[in-house]
Amino acid sequence: MPVVLLLLSLFVLAACDSPLPMPTPTRALSAPTLAPSPEVLPILPAFDPAQRGGLGQSDPTAAALPAGAELPPLPVGTRALGAAFQAVQVTIASGILEGDLYTPSSDLRVPGVLLLAADRAAWLDFPLRLRDAGFTVLSIAYNTDDPSAFASLIQTLIRVGTVDPTRIAVAAADSAAALALNGCGADALCDAAALLHPQGVTPDAVLRFNPRPLLIAAPAGDSAAAEALRPAVAGDAFFLYVPGSFAGGQALALGAPGAQMIEWLLGCWTQ
DSSP, X not given: OHHHHHHHHHHHHHHHHSOOOOOOOOOOOSSOOXXXXXXXXXXXXXXXXXXXXXXTTSOHHHHTSXXXXXXXXXXXXXXXXXXXXXXXXXXXXXXXXXXXXXXXXSOSOEEEEEEEESOGGGGTTHHHHHHHTTOEEEEEEOOOOOTTHHHHHHHHHHTSTTEEEEEEEEEEETHHHHHHHHHHHHOTTOOEEEEESOOSXXXXXXXXXXXXXXXXXXXXXXXXXXXXXXXXXXXXXXXEEEOSOOSSGGGGGSHHHHHHHHXXXXXXXXX
8 A cells, every 4th residue: 555655646746747838829910911802813815926926935846945046937827738838937136037838748857958039939830849859948038148147047947847957958049149158158067059140159159168069050141150160169060051041040940950950959969
């Protein structure tokens, strides 16, 4: 019995030593609060980013490009079923260039051809014939003196999903020929160049382009400017003189001369 009393005494003493629980403070605001905002139904505006300059905000391809990269061609409108080409816009540092994109029916990567002239419609069926021969074609209305524009166009062309970036050719007519050859001379991605009735092309530009394949086409009765470039050529060159009179260099690509140009372009990667 004394042992039981001793244990009870120890238990009472231990209980007396336990601290009492602390009271939990209740938080209260010391100043009046603002009334809740009225409930609204948010309706997000529906718009086409391509028509509002929003490319890159919701276009996965554009958004995935590294900083400073060129954008792929931006489609203008919807390509009609069975249409030969898609109207596009190409962004360069100095603004927007209008163009047409001709792509093959398959998803295979094929050689790309950049067509440059003041009037892209004056090529008539030549871009379509190039496409049917196995090329992806980007035809641009080119009348800019921006020195960086050419490099931007080459970068834009190689971002087309059906273009093999290791096989790129440029065909340019009249005043665009000098700009194209100057650009090709400074850009290793340009593998071949075709100049139609070139104006303002200098032997120095040819020297910078050597020894890559070069085609120069001119009316048979106006071959002096083309012949003046012959001594500067050090690579594979094809001088094509077409009989008759022509309103613009693009007309040299029509009919049989156009077929010769296409055959020459195909040979640039089969030699």
